[in-house]
Structures are given as C-alpha cells and as structure tokens.
Amino acid sequence: MSLTGADRIGPAQPAAPARAPRGLGPALSVLEFHLTGYRRTWRSSVFSSFLLPLLMVLSFGVGVGAYVDTRIDGFGYLDWIVPGLIASTAVQVAIGESSWPVLGGFSWHKIYFSQVAAPLRIGDIVGGLLGFVLLRTATSVLAFLLVATTFGALHSGWSVLTLPVVLLLAASVALPVIAFSATVTSDSYLAILFRFAVIPMTLFAGVFFPVESLPVVVRPLAYLSPLWHGVDLCRAAALGIQPVWSVPGHLAYLALWAGAGWWLATRQFRKRLIH
Numbered sequence: 001m002s003l004t005g006a007d008r009i010g011p012a013q014p015a016a017p018a019r020a021p022r023g024l025g026p027a028l029s030v031l032e033f034h035l036t037g038y039r040r041t042w043r044s045s046v047f048s049s050f051l052l053p054l055l056m057v058l059s060f061g062v063g064v065g066a067y068v069d070t071r072i073d074g075f076g077y078l079d080w081i082v083p084g085l086i087a088s089t090a091v092q093v094a095i096g097e098s099s100w101p102v103l104g105g106f107s108w109h110k111i112y113f114s115q116v117a118a119p120l121r122i123g124d125i126v127g128g129l130l131g132f133v134l135l136r137t138a139t140s141v142l143a144f145l146l147v148a149t150t151f152g153a154l155h156s157g158w159s160v161l162t163l164p165v166v167l168l169l170a171a172s173v174a175l176p177v178i179a180f181s182a183t184v185t186s187d188s189y190l191a192i193l194f195r196f197a198v199i200p201m202t203l204f205a206g207v208f209f210p211v212e213s214l215p216v217v218v219r220p221l222a223y224l225s226p227l228w229h230g231v232d233l234c235r236a237a238a239l240g241i242q243p244v245w246s247v248p249g250h251l252a253y254l255a256l257w258a259g260a261g262w263w264l265a266t267r268q269f270r271k272r273l274i275h
Contacts, residue, residue, distance in 0.1 A: 026120050026121065026124035026128075027123070027124045027127035027128045027131065028128070028131075029120075029124075029128065030115065030120065030124055030125055030127070030128020030129065030131075031128040031131040031132055031135075032128075033115075033128070034128065034129065034131075034132035035132065035135075038132070038136075045136075049093075049136075049139055049140045049143050050143045052089070053085070053089065053140075053143055053144040053147045053148075054147050056085050056089075057078070057082065057085070057147055057148070057151055057153075060081055060085065060208070061077065061078035061081050061082060061085075061151070061153070062078060064077065065077035065078045065081070072210065073235075073239070073241055074241075075155070075239055078151065078153055079152075079153045079155065079239065080235070080239070081207070081208065082148045082151070082153040082154075082238065083162070083231065083234035083235040083237070083238040083239065084206060084207035084208065084231045084234070084235065085144070085207065086141060086144045086145065086148070086162060086166060086234055086238075087165075087166055087169060087207070087227060087230040087231045087233075087234045088202050088205075088207045088227065088231070089140055089141065089144055090137050090140065090141050090166035090167075090169055090170050090230070091169065091170070091173050091198075091201075091202070091226075091227050091230070092198070092202070093133075093136055093137050093140045093170070094133050094134075094136075094137050094169075094170035094171075094173050094174040094177075095173055095174065095177050095194075095198055097132065097133045097136050097137075097174070098129075098133055098173075098174040098175075098177040098178045098181060099177055099180075099181050099190045099193065099194075100181075100187060100190060102129070102177075102178050102181035102182055103181045103182075103184065103185075103187055103190065106182060106185075106272060107185055112125060112269070112272070112273055113273060116273040116274065122266050122269045122270045122273065122274070123266060125269060125273075126175075126178065126262070126265050126266050126269055129178065130171065130174060130175065130178075133170060133171075133174045134167050134170055134171065134174075137166065137167060137170040138163065138167060141162070141163055141166050142163070145159070145162065145163070148238070153238070154238050155238065155239050155240055156237065156238060156239060156240030157240075158236075158237040158238075158240060159237055159238045160237075161237045162234050162237050162238060165230060165233045165234055165237065166230060166234065168230075168251065168254045168255065168258065169226060169227070169229070169230035169233075169254055171254075171258040171261070172226045172230075172254040172255070172257035172258045172261065173226050173227070173257070173261075174261070175257075175258055175260075175261025175262050175264070175265050176257065176260070176261035176264060176265075177193070177261075178261070178265040179261060179264035179265040179267070179268045180193065182265065182268040182269055182272055183268055201225045201227050202227065204218070204221070204222050204225075205222050205225045205227040205228040205231060206222060206227075206228050206231045206232065207227070207231055211223070211228065226253070226254055226257050229245070229250045229253050229254055230250075230254065232244050232245060232250060233247065233250050233251075
C-alpha cells in the first residue's frame with residue numbers, strides 16, 4: 001500500500017521563531033503593564049503628586065518669599081519661583097521613574113527578559129516605559145498647575161504650554177537615565193547619580209534664583225543642563241515674558257537630549273537583553 005505525502009513520516013521541521021508585532025500596539029501593551037502595576041501602588045505617590053506641590057509653594061514661594069523684598073523680572077518671588085518648581089518637579093518625577101524601577105527590571109524581578117521573550121521589540125519596551133514616565137510626569141505637573149492657579153501664580157494664557165514643555169523636558173532627562181540605569185548593576189550608582197547630578201542641577205539651574213547670580217565660570221554648567229532650558233521656557237509661558245534664550249533653541253536642545261537618550265537606552269537594552 002502506497003503512502004500519501006501526508007502519511008509519510010519525516011524529520012520534524014523546527015518551528016519558525018516568533019516575530020514581534022509591529023506598530024504602536026506592542027508599546028501600548030507595555031504601557032498597560034506599567035499602568036496595571038501602578039494601579040496597585042498609586043496610593044504611595046499621592047503625597048508626591050498632590051500634596052508636595054502645595055507644600056513646596058507654601059514653603060518656598062510663601063515662606064522664603066516673605067524674606068525676598070526685591071522683584072525679579074517684575075514679579076514677586078512666589079510668582080517667579082513657581083514655574084521653576086514645576087519644571088523641577090517634572091525632572092524629579094521622570095528621573096525617579098527611570099532609575100530604580102529600570103534597575104529592578106534587569107536585576108531584581110527581571111521583567112524585561114520576559115518582555116523581550118514575549119516577543120517584544122526593544123523599541124516597544126523602551127517606548128512603553130517612556131510613555132508611563134510621561135504619564136506620571138503629566139499627573140504631577142497638572143496637580144502643580146492647579147495649585148499654582150489657586151495661588152494666582154500664572155499670569156499668561158500661554159501657561160497651557162507648560163505641560164507639553166515639561167513632557168519634552170521629562171523625556172530629555174528620563175531617556176539618558178534609563179540608559180544609565182540599564183547599565184549599572186547596583187543601586188549605589190543611582191545614589192551617586194542623584195547626589196552629584198540631580199541635586200546640583202536642581203539647585204543651580206535657575207529654579208530658586210537667577211543663573212546670573214552665579215559666578216561667571218559656573219554659569220555654563222547651568223546652561224548645559226536640560227532643566228535650565230525647561231525652567232526658562234516654563235517661566236516665559238507662565239509669566240508671559242521673553243525667555244533668556246530663543247524658544248526654538250530651547251526646544252532643539254531638549255530634543256537633542258531626548259534623541260541621544262533614546263539611542264543610548266535602546267542600545268543598552270539590546271545589549272543586556274539580546275546576546
């Protein structure tokens with residue numbers, strides 16, 4: 001009896017490797033993963049997202065402002081400092097979500113190894129993570145804008161542009177930090193990052209006092225930081241004044257940081273996840 005082609009027994013053919021789907025769908029799935037986890041822990045961020053802006057405005061704007069009897073750029077200290085605090089808050093939230101959680105994804109719960117085996121592309125993993133970071137930043141900034149409006153610290157209709165500005169600022173700092181966090185294997189390096197980069201940048205990038213008050217030799221360090229560019233744009237939008245630097249120059253500089261950070265982050269993720 002002859003065997004048909006379907007009945008013949010031959011060596012098993014290896015299954016074709018699964019290919020990662022393309023488009024925004026996979027990145028949105030990664031974003032959904034982060035949101036699902038955040039749904040279980042959002043209560044721990046209520047203080048930083050909603051109460052901290054109020055306390056910062058009261059302590060710095062009202063408390064310290066009571067001892068500042070000179071006007072800066074024609075505004076009282078409360079009005080002048082609020083845009084800087086908004087930009088600074090965006091940076092701190094973005095870096096916070098891009099540091100220890102990323103290190104944990106590689107070294108502790110190793111979720112990124114599961115995601116790349118799903119399969120997901122490296123760009124999907126980094127893109128979904130960035131989307132979550134921007135959402136967290138947006139909620140914190142919106143809360144701060146609400147507090148600032150309550151205190152009458154916003155003086156221009158251009159204030160609505162503060163949100164897209166801080167989202168670009170958040171991406172410009174989050175992506176390089178994601179790349180750095182994907183490189184290190186101990187959280188001691190993240191403590192060094194905050195001590196020698198984040199805190200000095202917050203103190204000397206024009207948030208609490210004009211950069212022109214710094215010694216001339218130190219000012220270029222402030223101008224190099226993404227935060228100064230975000231502060232200048234936020235202050236111009238919130239107060240309706242001309243920025244120190246050109247608006248296209250600010251935006252291009254922040255976009256350059258974000259683009260370089262994306263390249264470094266995807267490169268390091270690929271190096272760690274795909275051997």
